[in-house]
Amino acid sequence: MIELQTYPENASAFEGASENLFFYHVEKLLFALHPHYAERNFSFSGDAQSMQERVISIVTQSQMDNMAANGGTFGCGEYIHAGEPLTDLWDEFNAQKDAGNAAVHGPISTLDELASELQLDADKLKASVEKYNGYCESGIDEEFSKASEYLFAIDDGPYYAFELNVGIFTTVGGMKISHDAEVLDSGAQPIPHLYAVECDAGGIYGDAYDVSICEGSCQGFAVFTGKMAAEHIAENA
Numbered sequence: 001m002i003e004l005q006t007y008p009e010n011a012s013a014f015e016g017a018s019e020n021l022f023f024y025h026v027e028k029l030l031f032a033l034h035p036h037y038a039e040r041n042f043s044f045s046g047d048a049q050s051m052q053e054r055v056i057s058i059v060t061q062s063q064m065d066n067m068a069a070n071g072g073t074f075g076c077g078e079y080i081h082a083g084e085p086l087t088d089l090w091d092e093f094n095a096q097k098d099a100g101n102a103a104v105h106g107p108i109s110t111l112d113e114l115a116s117e118l119q120l121d122a123d124k125l126k127a128s129v130e131k132y133n134g135y136c137e138s139g140i141d142e143e144f145s146k147a148s149e150y151l152f153a154i155d156d157g158p159y160y161a162f163e164l165n166v167g168i169f170t171t172v173g174g175m176k177i178s179h180d181a182e183v184l185d186s187g188a189q190p191i192p193h194l195y196a197v198e199c200d201a202g203g204i205y206g207d208a209y210d211v212s213i214c215e216g217s218c219q220g221f222a223v224f225t226g227k228m229a230a231e232h233i234a235e236n237a
Contacts, residue, residue: 046166055164056118058129060155061107064089073150093160106160114159129154174202181229195229198222 049055068089075082096104108114111129115122135141136153175183175196182190198221 049164050166057162057164058114058154059160059162061158061160062155063152064093064160103163103165104160105162107158108160109157111157111159114157114161118161118163174200177201177225179228180232181225182232195233197225197229201225 067086069085071084071086072080072082075084080086093104105114105117108117111126112122114120115125118125133153133155135143135146136151139148139151141148141151176188177183177196178190180190181195181197181201183194183196185191199218201221
């Protein structure tokens, strides 16, 4: 039986697995040193979404136009660069609408109409928007502690809404390996002639994915584990 990597909250659970304890402390250090680690670690957003029945992102016409002209607030690795105009935004939006994507809504003139489109209670939606806009004005998110630079008021319409779902981006809980990249069985013993490297190996990622914080970390881990496996194979040929 192959042992899969798990990531418990208590660091003591990593006792005897120094490489995993190392990555555990690296993540804790990133939390301490990088003020936006939580905001930019998009797997945390996925964790939050997975605990709710429905998640909807609402933006205004002016916000959509601003993203098309000036880009987003922050990037996502090499996929999206902060401040780089999203020149294909409207073409991609219209393509989704034309394809009948039921998760894409807008433009919709009023919040009442938006609530009807989304099958939400209009009064509750407007109350939520009013409360959120108050946080934007004060610069303090009293509910979720969102950093002030990410507080953008939901002002006048038209409005757009996107229903969000959690997706799988990459394997982040692979097989346990030794220091030589050998796959370990359920008794933590190496399985002869079986190796796992890069994203197939557990250790570098757990409940987090740091592509927006530490670009290249996965490539570095891939090169290192590949090197260790190749050296071990050569030494034992």
